[in-house]
Amino acid sequence: MLDPGQILVGLEIGTSKICVAVGEVAESGELTITGFGQARSRGVLKGEVIDLDKAAEDVREALAQAEDMADVEIEAVYLAVSGNHIRALNNRGVHSIPTVDREITVDDVQEALRNAKGNNCPAGYEIVDSVRQDFCVDYHSVYDNPVGIVGSRIEASVHVIQGSSRRIEMSRRAVEGPTPVRVEKAVFSGLASALAVLTSEQKDLGALVLDVGGGTTEFALFQKGLLRHSGVLAVGGDHVSNDLSLGLDIPLSLAEELKISLGSAVSEPGERATFHTIPGTQGLPERRISLSHLRRIMSLRWEETLEFVARELAETQWLRQARAGVFLCGGSARTQGLDALVRRVFQLPVARGQVQNVSGPTEVLENPEFATAIGLVRYGAMRSERRPRRWSFPLLGVLSPRLRRKN
Ligand SMILES: Nc1ncnc2c1ncn2[C@@H]1O[C@H](COP(=O)(O)OP(=O)(O)OP(=O)(O)O)[C@@H](O)[C@H]1O
Ligand SMILES: [Mg+2]
Numbered sequence: 001m002l003d004p005g006q007i008l009v010g011l012e013i014g015t016s017k018i019c020v021a022v023g024e025v026a027e028s029g030e031l032t033i034t035g036f037g038q039a040r041s042r043g044v045l046k047g048e049v050i051d052l053d054k055a056a057e058d059v060r061e062a063l064a065q066a067e068d069m070a071d072v073e074i075e076a077v078y079l080a081v082s083g084n085h086i087r088a089l090n091n092r093g094v095h096s097i098p099t100v101d102r103e104i105t106v107d108d109v110q111e112a113l114r115n116a117k118g119n120n121c122p123a124g125y126e127i128v129d130s131v132r133q134d135f136c137v138d139y140h141s142v143y144d145n146p147v148g149i150v151g152s153r154i155e156a157s158v159h160v161i162q163g164s165s166r167r168i169e170m171s172r173r174a175v176e177g178p179t180p181v182r183v184e185k186a187v188f189s190g191l192a193s194a195l196a197v198l199t200s201e202q203k204d205l206g207a208l209v210l211d212v213g214g215g216t217t218e219f220a221l222f223q224k225g226l227l228r229h230s231g232v233l234a235v236g237g238d239h240v241s242n243d244l245s246l247g248l249d250i251p252l253s254l255a256e257e258l259k260i261s262l263g264s265a266v267s268e269p270g271e272r273a274t275f276h277t278i279p280g281t282q283g284l285p286e287r288r289i290s291l292s293h294l295r296r297i298m299s300l301r302w303e304e305t306l307e308f309v310a311r312e313l314a315e316t317q318w319l320r321q322a323r324a325g326v327f328l329c330g331g332s333a334r335t336q337g338l339d340a341l342v343r344r345v346f347q348l349p350v351a352r353g354q355v356q357n358v359s360g361p362t363e364v365l366e367n368p369e370f371a372t373a374i375g376l377v378r379y380g381a382m383r384s385e386r387r388p389r390r391w392s393f394p395l396l397g398v399l400s401p402r403l404r405r406k407n
Contacts, residue, residue, distance in 0.1 A: 006384065007034075007072055010376025011059070012080040012189060013171055015044045015215030015238060016331060018058045019370055020066035022074070023358070023377035031381055033360030033374060035070025037062040043174070046234040047082035047189075047216040048167050055174040063181060076182040078376040080189035081128060081171055082216050084234040085164035088188075090133065091119045094155050104137065104149050112156035125162045128188050131227040133157040159227050161188045187379050189372045190218030190230050195382070196375030197327050197353030198222065206322040209353060210309070210342065211372060212332035214238045219309050221318055228318040235305045237332035240298050247297040248289050254278065258294060259335075265302040266337035267295035295337075302338060306345040325349030329371035 006025045012018065022035030039062040043055030067074055093116025095108055117130045135142045137151035146154060163186070172183050194209040203222040211218040213236045220230040237259070244255035244263075262276060271292040280286040313319040325348045328339065339350045355365045355374050364370055 008380035021373035037065030192375030194220040264337040327353035
């Protein structure tokens with residue numbers, strides 16, 4: 001059960017914008033977004049803080065806006081982390097039960113999970129999130145709760161998301177340095193976005209969430225209710241704008257504008273004869289650019305990005321089984337034709353990810369850019385659940401550092 005009256009705050013220091021969502025848990029357990037703040041982002045490149053002073057200033061601005069709107073003083077936040085340094089892997093850990101054929105206890109399971117979690121963490125890296133997957137008892141698969149089963153060997157598999165401690169520290173300092181605000185926990189932004197837009201049914205059926213932002217594309221793949229694979233590609237909508245700027249020989253600001261007003265992730269043959277006139281600016285003469293050329297540049301970049309993600313996921317058995325389909329969020333999810341391209345590359349149904357089971361201002365909930373911040377609020381709520389609905393923890397065990405006992 002969620003803790004009524006609790007205030008939870010999510011903060012994303014994105015490449016294009018900083019945003020803060022303040023959420024409150026109602027008596028019914030429903031989450032309501034009561035405050036929201038958004039600021040420009042000047043100190044972030046490809047999802048990583050590179051200019052601490054500028055990032056800190058922008059974070060302060062977004063926090064102040066959210067505090068005003070929610071009429072609260074923010075003390076702690078769940079902080080999204082992303083970037084090229086994020087590594088995700090599926091680890092296994094084994095725990096042998098010393099006494100022959102006794103029932104498996106919570107402590108045994110915890111030990112197996114700990115062993116799985118701690119494997120393969122290189123120096124300078126830390127565990128950002130770890131999500132339990134399946135168990136085997138004496139080499140037999142046990143999907144759910146292995147406690148109480150008689151056995152002598154328990155094997156746990158865990159999806160582990162690691163990140164560079166230095167990179168995470170930079171994000172943390174942008175929050176904690178100049179403000180009295182504490183980072184409650186760093187959370188992988190792809191996981192947060194997935195928590196915002198997927199229902200339990202979709203996670204059970206199998207679903208992929210793609211958060212296509214400004215400097216990164218994060219992905220999180222669920223099957224049978226559990227996170228099976230995730231990751232980040234440090235490529236997003238800003239790279240598309242950059243390609244347009246170079247390919248059409250126009251300033252970056254104009255490229256960004258044209259991407260939004262005329263762009264598409266797919267190019268159609270009929271566009272060949274369509275031209276668009278750009279007025280002369282910054283000493284440059286008026287020019288005509290071909291719509292087909294503009295869209296071709298965009299489609300090449302998006303196709304390459306999506307194929308990279310699809311290749312990585314194809315190595316798992318789970319992608320083809322994602323029967324609920326692909327859910328798109330992040331600002332670049334607004335790109336015309338991106339859904340069609342995703343459908344073609346992944347060969348799965350595609351939809352815009354909608355925030356699920358959260359109330360609040362429509363303009364916040366319906367904005368694909370805000371899925372991460374809202375998902376962080378949900379993450380916080382799940383993590384601080386006082387009593388689990390059931391002992392086993394598809395996702396929760398993961399979110400809570402402790403394994404909870406059966407009531
Ligand atoms: N209508 C639109 N069409 C195409 N792209 C758009 C549109 N609106 C916004 N974008 C793009 O969305 C991107 C910003 O998305 P978002 O706010 O999700 O990024 P971010 O969270 O700040 O960055 P990241 O998560 O990658 O660090 C920019 O590249 C912007 O150009
Ligand atoms: Mg983002």
